[in-house]
Every structure is written in C-alpha cells, then in structure tokens.
Amino acid sequence: MPDDIPKLPRQRGKKNQPKDTAWKQQKLPALRPHYDIASAIPVTLLIGVITLAMGIALYFGHMGSLEQEIVYTNCAVQNGSQVSRLMRNEVGNQTFQCSYSIVLDQDFTGDVKFSYGLTKFYQNNRLYFNSRNDQQLRGKITEIDGCDPLQYVEMNGTKVPIAPCGFVANSMFNDTFQLFYQNGVNGSMVRVPWTPRGVLGATEMKRKFRNPIRVNNQTLCQAFQGTTQPPSWRYPICQLGVNNTDPDVGIGFENIDFMVWMKVAALPKFRKLYRILNREVDMFSNGLPKGTYQLIIDYNYPVDMYSGDKSFLISSENWVGPRNLFLPVIYLVVGTFLLLVTILFILIWLKQRLSRVHPT
Template structure:
C-alpha cells in the first residue's frame, strides 16, 4: 500500500509543474467584481424628519390644487347630453311616422357647460314605430343653447364586456388585411366558433365582427322647422392609421366566403357588387378596437363646421341591435370637446382631493410636532458618518 502511495505521490509531484491551477469550485458562475454586478453602487437614502416631510407635503398639496382646478375648468367647457333609448322598443307602437305618440325618457342626463349650467330645457321623449318589421325610435330632445363645432355623436353601451379573453382575440389579422386564409387555418385559429359556415370562410371571421353594432342614426331634424337639418359626417371618426389594418377587398372569391350570421345587411349573402370595404368602413374599425371596460362609447359621427343651434330636434334610430336580452343598455350621446378632451371632471376632482389630503396631513403633522415633538437621534452616530 505504501508503494502505491509513493508512486501516486511521485506522479503527482512530477506533473505538478505542468498542471494548471484549478479554479475554485463555483468560480465560473461568480459575477464580475464590479460595483454594479456586486451591488456596491453608491446610494442615497433620505432621512425623513419633520423639517423635510412637512414642507414637502405642503408644497405638493399646493401644486396639486391649481392643477385640479384647471382640469375641472377645462371639463366645465364641455357639454354632454346622454339619452338612453333602450326601452323605446317596449313602448306602445305608434300607427305611423305621421301620427307619433311620444313617451318621456326614463333615463337621460344633461351635463351642461359651467357658464350655462342653469339653461332651461324640456325633458326628452321618444316614440316607437314598427312598420313591416322595420323598428324605429323617434327621439326628441332639446339643445338648450348653441353648440359651437366640433359636435360629436356617440353611441354608448353598458354591460358589454368587449375585453373578455375569448372575445378580444376572436379575429384573424391576416384575413382583415386581404390575405387568403384557408378554412383549415381559420378553424384552428382564434375565430372559432365563427370561422367557417358550411365549408366556407366567414368574412370577416370571429366574435367581434359578428357582434358589430348596427343601430343607425339619421341627421338631426328641427322639430319646429322640419326643413332644417344638422348632419354628421361618418368619416374621420376612426383613429389615424386604423385603415392600414384592413383591405378594400377580401383575398377570396365571392363563392368562397359568407358574411357573419348577425350581419342583417347581407342576409342574402355576398355578391360581386356588395362586398364590404373594410378599409373605408370607419364604424367597423371603431368596433374592432375593443373597449377595456363594460361601459363604453364609440364615435358614430362628427360635425366640424356647423354650429348646432338652440332648438328641439328629432333623430330617427333604426333599431337593430339587441341589448335587453343580456341586461345592457344603449344610448345616444351628443358632446362637444375642449382642450382637455371630453367631459371628465373626475380627474380634476381627484387632484383637488389629493391636494386637500396632503395639506391636511401637513397641518396635522405640524400641530403634532409643535405639541409633542419627537426627539431625534444624533445623525453623527450613523455608520457612514463615523
């Protein structure tokens, strides 16, 4: 045994001069010895004392207050009127459009600009007409004062969850861009269960397109002077760049595609003359940009040139979109804008509330410090000051 040990030792001794130094175990995983990788960067940690905290609370609170006031003032420049016509179809129908029986709205809201907050107006009303299955709602409402352009017309839905995981992904972007997408690819993609029908591709496929909002709105007609109308343009209502996501014509032959089941406009199917031009259909583009909350508004029309004069107006709504079945509502929204955008007083009041809270905390802290001051430690004893 000793012999073997000597031989082994001798071999080790002979190879000692040629052997490379072994790396310490685990050294190949050790980060480089730098301040960043070894977490030795210099840092500054403020010491919170009454002399620093209380003035900071006062300063931030004083800054937040005028910002909130400015936002409230900007929101106060906006006029917004909302008319919920969900129950119109449940009213006793009028015999014809020439003999309308109006009923008072059960839900509406006038949010007038601050300078005309007390302008008088009559309650809105609606009448239901159902001739040969063509259901229409005649909505009458007051414009209590002149609205300078731009004036916007929105539709508003509630309890509609466009952000549902399955719904929000239910489309095929390649198909929308005009590319040919086979039925097998569609069936294996996100458009199911509305990918194909009877072996033909649904164009455009998916749940979002199938549920496209299809109530339509007429121009505003003066109730006192029927010859006077106010028109809304249906161009310029989608976000810039949205049209790039869509094609003018589909990447299919007409015989290869069918419309979504809920598209009443194409109840007879597609032909060479009625294929949808998704690139120019801004209503479709707005609908495909899904909302993040169950209550949302989408722009339907705009007028950037003409003042909407004070008067009582009628707008005719073709009732096609069901909302009562799922517990939702639908409304017309007429609004102006200001430099802050639409009507949104919440942001301004949030700033004001934060300012009030910060100033109140600063005052309480000051009183507490003056009545019962807390004895602070000697900062010279801190480790980095020794």
C-alpha cells in the same frame, strides 16, 4: 480506480484580489437621507398644491364640455299620429324606426361629436376580443385562425370561411341615426350634416383594415366570393356601407362603423364615436345652435338578452376632451388629503419645537 494524476495546489494570492479602490471594494459614498417632519412638510405641501391645482383646472375644463345623452333602450315608435313607447321586454329582436325629441338649452360651439354608448357589454372578455384574425382584416379573407368557433360554415360538406370571422365582428353594432334641426325661422326640419372624417386616424385605417385585392375589374362581392357572412349578419360584408350616401363611410372591411366596432373597449360601459359635425355647412359652421332637434333611430341592435342599455350622445369637447368628472375628483381628493397631512405635520413640528423651548 485511483486517480494517478497529481493535484496541483490552488494558487492563492494578491492576483486574485480586486484592487483596493472605492469602486471595486464597494466603498462609494451613498446618500442616506434621514426623513423627519421638517423635511416632509415641503414635499407634501408642494405635491398637494400641484395636485389640487390640476384637479381644479380639470374640473372647470370638464364642466366647460357640453354633453347631451339620450338613452333609447325603450324607444318611441311613431304609428301614424300616435307615439308609443316600447318597453324592454316588448322590443325583442325586432327592427323598427323610432324617434326622440331633443332640446339643447345652449349652443354647442366648436367641433361637435356624435357617439353611441352601450352598458353591460363586456368587450374586454378574453375569449371575446381574441376571437378575430387581423390578417383577414387586411385583405387575406381565407385567414381564419383564432376565430373559433366562428371560423367557417359547413355547406354541402365544404368548409366555407366566415368573413369577417370571430365573435367581435359577429356582434357588430348596427343601429343607425339621423339628426334633424327644427329651424326657428320657418319651422322646417334641416338634416344635421355630419361626416366620418376624423373618427379614426388615416394611418390606423390603412394599416389594419383593407379590402381584398380586386383583379380584372372585379366587384367587391366577387372579391369576397367563397366566403359567407357571420351568423348574426343579414347581408355579406361586401354590402356593408353600400347604401350610405356618404362615400367617406366606406364599404366592406374599410367601412368606418365596422372599423370603430373592431376596436374593443376596455370597460363594460363604453362609448364609440359615430360621426363628427360637418362644419362646412353655413348653418352649422359654429357648431350646433340651441333649439329643438329630432333624432331618428333605425333600431336594429338587441340588448334585451343581457339587460343592457343603449344611448346616443351629443358632445362639444374642449382641451380636456369629453365630460368625465372621475379624474378631476381623484385629483381634488388626493390634493386635499395631502394638504391635510401637511397641516398635521406642521402641528407635530410646532409641538416638537415648543417642547424643546419649554422642556418639562
């Protein structure tokens, strides 16, 4: 059907045009730099000198950090007076106690940190680090969404929630350590005092990890009633940290070792802080004195199935943190490269100047 409504002609005129200003007509002045050899020389020179200076400072800073690493995958076991070293294929999933003798050639002054390390352990796997429930870790023990397949256990036709659920909690590191110092005065063995205070920030601990609320003078195990431990755990979560003599270690979800483990690492080779030297004891007020130490390890955590390694680390850090030469080397390489590029630019600039003075 034809349209009987008349079409009005479209009005065109100056009212539809933007004003003739520099802003609306896009005529604002713009910087159009012209780069040449002469302008590039100061830029590469300045950046190269700064980068090289930072690399030198970081290098000497990291070299000032002391570190002692003990790889104890193949551990030494004390059988009476005989010491035997177990190889990887003999260890299996056994639980035993072993020891290492450590000699510090120089004093580890200041704050001394003790860490454990693992290799070839991929905590950065997406299916692994997503297998957890943060609401459960805050005390809501029945929240198990996202922990599949370690959400619950079938018991007599009933689904019993796992606490803590998920792959991360199930694979918790459970080797424990003791360090003894051989006193050179009387030859006695003195236990090195360490503390979990300062391993994690207080705000992070309170916001992310809370035990369930206990009512009517409940025990912690009663508060966790109706749940079960992860398949790889030997005892329920309410007993985690109970036997530790230091109350600051915490129990249950608020156990410091559990909280440190739940912070997944970004790389397959990682270290996690275990304890910090307690410098309130007179003998260790300045740090760890040089001498002979005995490391006692309760060997529980298996790594043989993926051919990984375990290590214990003693480190004395300064303003740059623990010793790691990766960043200083990168700065030194980049700074040296930029200085070489600057020299090349200077040679090209001189060649151009000479060609202008003495044209062929």
